[in-house]
Amino acid sequence: MPRFRLSPRWTVALVSVPAVAAAVLVPSSIPDRADATVTGLPDHPVRPNVLEGVRISSPHGLHGLVAMLDGERLPLYPDGNVLRPETVILDEGVHLLVVSPPPGVFGDADPARITFRVDNTPPELDVQPPEPVKQGTEGEIRGSAPGAVLVSVDGEQTRPGPDGSFVFPVRAGTSVVTVVARDEAGNEAVKRVPIALRHPGMKAVHLTASAWASPTLREPVLEMVREGRIDTVQLDIKDESGRIGYASQVPLAQEIGANAGLYDAREALDLLHEEGVRVVGRLVAFRDPVLGRASWEEGYYDRVIQTTDGSAWSGGYGDYSFTNFAAPEVRAYNIALAEEAAELGFDDILYDYIRRPDGDSSAMVFPGLTTTPEESIASFLAESRAAVRKHGAFQGASVFGIAATRPEQIAQDIPAMSEHVDYVAPMVYPSHWGPGEYGVEDPESQPYDITARSLMDFQDLAQENGRTEVIPWLQAFSLGVEYGPYEIRAQIEAAEDVGIDSFLLWNAACRYDPRALPPT
Structure with a gap:
């Protein structure tokens, strides 16, 4: 999980690309001291409630730090030695979080600009009707989940292939299995699949x-x-x-x-x-x-x-x-x-x-x-x-x-x-x-x-x-x-x-x- 800092020695200029926030540090003449750190925004798509896990801190203290989300002031609240933003359920799409130090305190340091994408759409999940399984034998669950990074069947996990395909074994006597496909943001598609006993x-x-x-x-x-x-x-x-x-x-x-x-x-x-x-x-x-x-x-x-x-x-x-x-x-x-x-x-x-x-x-x-x-x-x-x-x-x-x-x-x-x-x-x-x-x-x-x-x-x-x-x-x-x-x-x-x-x-x-x- 990336950490974004404002430093007395470095001016932070963030370059945004879809689903990724990358920090490019530009040297300045300000002394080498960290100003602010933002955690909780991973470099992949996130869920609408991602702000629940975001925390902002600074070794200089928390007073004066300001956060703007998509151009609007985002209220910050003390939580021990960090600040947490107001919990906001975000719309699907790209968002910009800007964290600024108090004016004039840390020289010419630029605000931290973090671009991230909210994804609230579950991945596709298609499960083929399984063949009936004869007693004492093993059958298969086959399907595809494009966009998923992980597929599980009753707790057993696998990563789908490049085309989203997956295969799981299933034992005779299992009446129903639960197939779950999860994408990078944590969205889940779930299907309960009956297993016919032959x-x-x-x-x-x-x-x-x-x-x-x-x-x-x-x-x-x-x-x-x-x-x-x-x-x-x-x-x-x-x-x-x-x-x-x-x-x-x-x-x-x-x-x-x-x-x-x-x-x-x-x-x-x-x-x-x-x-x-x-x-x-x-x-x-x-x-x-x-x-x-x-x-x-x-x-x-x-x-x-x-x-x-x-x-x-x-x-x-x-x-x-x-x-x-x-x-x-x-x-x-x-x-x-x-x-x-x-x-x-x-x-x-x-x-x-x-x-x-x-x-x-x-x-x-x-x-x-x-x-x-x-x-x-x-x-x-x-x-x-x-x-x-x-x-x-x-x-x-x-x-x-x-x-x-x-x-x-x-x-x-x-x-x-x-x-x-x-x-x-x-x-x-x-x-x-x-x-x-x-x-x-x-x-x-x-x-x-x-x-x-x-x-x-x-x-x-x-x-x-x-x-x-x-x-x-x-x-x-x-x-x-x-x-x-x-x-x-x-x-x-x-x-x-x-x-x-x-x-x-x-x-x-x-x-x-x-x-x-x-x-x-």
Whole structure:
């Protein structure tokens, strides 16, 4: 930090250049004694409050020293053995401070003239959206900060390159980092950057709560785990009946009698985790006849989707079957269950029936809906993700196969939903496609073709607004065509050939042929 002096031997003439005050000393015949010193004005751009740190002193005493700032008198106040100027918040730009000794006291010494520049504009800061980081690995934060002299990420610092570029490592498990770019004057630009944890993938089978409670159905799945045929078990939290498989502590679940108590959640999770597999909790969201009936009978009609005449909508699913995704209490109930499950130790929360009922939407009433059904569904996922992530779990959404091409039929906008989940799980069961879909003449008899083509469509949509992964539900049941190991393998291979090495197998009976899943 430069110090500017008035000396009996030297006349001080200051030459000003932008952002720098340089002193040029001219000899005179005055005796060699320092007259005044100004500190606190560095030779680089400064902040508007720079005068707070300026101090003026003289070995001859402080009486008679005068300061002028931009041609106007700057009041000085004693502060011990120095003078401090009145604190003034300066405008951005170039300023001139002139310090003069009392007239006639120190001979012909000229005033000290200090030119400095005030900079109150933060540097530019651009941070590229980071790639999701896979568990146990390290990713990168990249960006640029032209005009910055220092960039930090959560306390770790670096100097940006000549073009302002910077790179920082980031570990998996970090949810948000704070990037700070600081310029010479001390101005800061700050950005909080979310770090997505990349889903590790899965080879999973579906189990209901009843199936887990049955040794006959549970043990074959555990044997597949031990043989390395699967690495994940999907276990129902709340199913299509509205029943919760374990004893939930969520107050509304207890009030409406939703708890089935078929298994002990912690015991099941401990057992599966000890076997070295992940556990995905399937949570059926808005198809919930237990909540629907209880709400209707208690007079909370807005919690239920209705017909245009004010009756509870059924649409072939049963009385009070679909709760209203726009109702705050319905949303809060499902999020509370998701958060509870994540806290218990479920590795993923995978929503199902995260949609409106299929059918003519003009025949349905969604009380309180102020936007489109598609936007409301996406906003629910956004609310839920924060609660789920807080406990270290991933969030997924099961979607209809037709959602890729006819999203309005079930209110599943894949790009919008993808912004708020770690993966979408399209149900691309070959038996559910009509003839000619995706150019496939007979989808159920051509499992490879329909699976590959439909999944390519979903991958494109899931990448539109982010880097969301696609993990498909594949058919492990027979409908019109007998599905055995060959048909199941054909779907798995189709997914692999389009770059997807994960899957969930669905069989409502929870019986799986291990021959379809070779050990890894």
